[in-house]
Amino acid sequence: MSNISDIIEEFLINTLGDDNYLDISRNDLANYFNVAPSQINYVLSTRFNYERGFMTESKRGGGGYITIMRTDTKNSTWLNGIIDRLNEDIDYRTACYIIGSAVERKVLTSSEAEIIKTALSPNALGNPFKLENHLRAQILQRILLKHNAKTKKKE
Amino acid sequence: MSNISDIIEEFLINTLGDDNYLDISRNDLANYFNVAPSQINYVLSTRFNYERGFMTESKRGGGGYITIMRTDTKNSTWLNGIIDRLNEDIDYRTACYIIGSAVERKVLTSSEAEIIKTALSPNALGNPFKLENHLRAQILQRILLKHNAKTKKKE
């Protein structure tokens, strides 16, 4: 558990707080967490990307910096962007990021999000060359199982 | 008596205690019991499957883990029956019928049901011979589109 990327992500989210943007120094941050500077870029591109509702800008050279910004906070705009983006394929991790952001934006409830993540999980989709009916059964089975597990957890 | 799989099962059950889920590291566990890592998968698939009231999830890569969850469908004969039935393929109409019953029985809210129906619709699943990522994108796009349409109507 606890890979450093998740920790850095959490740190940045906390530092952001309710603000809409944040300036950081890549080197300082890398130094603070004792990682390669390019690890910061990894965190930014996987966690602070468009799908998750962020954008970044930067400047090189002396006194350089990176700015992390929340994108256009209007939900409908964001959603439309995401929907467009989905004309291309998407992996599970990114899908989860999108769904997570949708919950933060209150576009989805967390129980709806759980259902969707389940529907999209590698476990549910499995072998991509199965027939439609089979695939559907697999998905529904997975969803029902997980939903049950979830309600049990809440009790 | 006392093959290593049974011992690992017992260990996990004990560690679980009264909790409904448990995170473990496959490698650590395999190491602790001096077995091949894949033995853990064997234990999970034979002992912590849905017939026994469990399901699992996992993440690979640095900081990866396996989550074992209780599903405990035992107290719902109805749900259990459905889940068993889903070992066979199922067409869209039947799926909708099942989901409808689940709503009646208050296993699902109607908004959850809508999402699931969307995920399972012929439109979302489409051509069954596409690659997993493509299929997933299709499903999520459909879900988001529909969710969007619904909220728009409500506003």
Add this chain to the structure above:
DNA sequence: TGCGTTTGACTTTCTTTGACCTTTATATTA
């Protein structure tokens, strides 16, 4: 001998690191 168990080789996914590149600011020099 057959079925459940155990092992290991190979695969996939996600993270971390490092070597090399580009841009910008500042200091130096003709």
Add this chain to the structure above:
DNA sequence: TAATATAAAGGTCAAAGAAAGTCAAACGCA
């Protein structure tokens, strides 16, 4: 002062590392 060099950022990309997954062969006991 204009041109040039140097240092100080940040960017990119591919390889290595760190998990977990799959599958089939070998094993072993009732």
